[in-house]
Amino acid sequence: MVIRITINHLGILISDKKLTMTAVLKEVALNSLSSLRADLVHDFVRLTGLSDVVKDDYFFKMAQDNIANGKYPEAAVLITKFRFFDKFDLLQLILDLVDSKRIPTAKLLIDNQPLLKENVVRMLSTNAHAKTAADFVKDYKLNPEDFPELQAIISRNSSCYFIGKAFRAPSHADYMPLHKIEDLFTDNHRMLIELA
Numbered sequence: 001m002v003i004r005i006t007i008n009h010l011g012i013l014i015s016d017k018k019l020t021m022t023a024v025l026k027e028v029a030l031n032s033l034s035s036l037r038a039d040l041v042h043d044f045v046r047l048t049g050l051s052d053v054v055k056d057d058y059f060f061k062m063a064q065d066n067i068a069n070g071k072y073p074e075a076a077v078l079i080t081k082f083r084f085f086d087k088f089d090l091l092q093l094i095l096d097l098v099d100s101k102r103i104p105t106a107k108l109l110i111d112n113q114p115l116l117k118e119n120v121v122r123m124l125s126t127n128a129h130a131k132t133a134a135d136f137v138k139d140y141k142l143n144p145e146d147f148p149e150l151q152a153i154i155s156r157n158s159s160c161y162f163i164g165k166a167f168r169a170p171s172h173a174d175y176m177p178l179h180k181i182e183d184l185f186t187d188n189h190r191m192l193i194e195l196a
Contacts (some may be wrong), residue, residue, distance in 0.1 A: 003036075003037070004043075006041060007043055007044050007047060008043075008047070010047060010048065011043075011048075014047065014049065021048055021049050022046070025048075026048070026049070026053070029048045029050055029052060029056070030053060032044075032057075033050075033054070036080050037074065038062070038063075038066065038071075038073075038074035039077045041059070041078075042059070042082075056082055059078050059081075062078055063075045063084060063088070066078065067093065067096075070096075072093060072096045072097050072100055072105070073097065073100075073102050073105045075093065076093060076097060076102075076105045076106075076109055077105070077108075080108055080112050085109075085113055088119060090109055090113060091119060091120065091123055092117065093111055093176055094110065094116070094120055094123075095124070097109075098124065098129060099166070103132065103135075107136075107139075110136075117136070117140050117142060118142065120133075121133045121136050121142065121147055121150065122134065122147065124150075125147060125149040125153060127153060127157075130150060130154055130157065133150050134150065134154060137150070140152055150188060151190075155190040155191055155194070156190070159185070159190070159191040159194035159195060160183060162185075163181060163195055165181065166178045166181055181195065182195065
């Protein structure tokens with residue numbers, strides 16, 4: 001936030017003619033771009049008058065470099081801001097963001113490319129990402145019946161949770177007798193198969 005306030009203040013000084021962006025200052029500003037966070041670069045370029053020098057291809061290369069260096073959130077911000085959606089493998093980027101626990105940033109891409117929703121859920125329908133996939137189904141109000149692989153994983157995980165209770169010592173607080181687990185699984189064929 002402090003950096004954003006500073007950049008905005010710099011923009012005010014320039015627009016009020018209290019600071020003139022000479023060729024030397026523009027060169028300094030240009031050299032500073034690589035050290036700025038991705039979400040600040042565009043505003044910095046606009047406020048310092050570098051728009052005539054720094055074009056979209058600069059930001060495209062910056063997004064590519066961020067992906068190559070594992071800076072997935074920064075790349076996602078640039079891709080979204082400059083609408084580079086068709087120039088990158090968004091499914092892979094979303095997977096990389098989910099792997100690095102940057103779910104809100106992954107959702108930023110999905111929100112801007114809603115046609116990806118179902119493919120993202122299918123891609124995340126694995127043991128490692130089932131919870132995130134289920135959250136996406138819920139958040140985007142998708143039909144769970146459209147994702148049988150995900151349902152199977154969730155049923156198996158739920159089954160294992162309850163089945164594990166039958167193998168605890170009867171004195172344990174989490175213990176549940178086998179007949180109660182069978183009753184709990186009544187009419188749920190997936191969970192009964194896991195129990196068997």
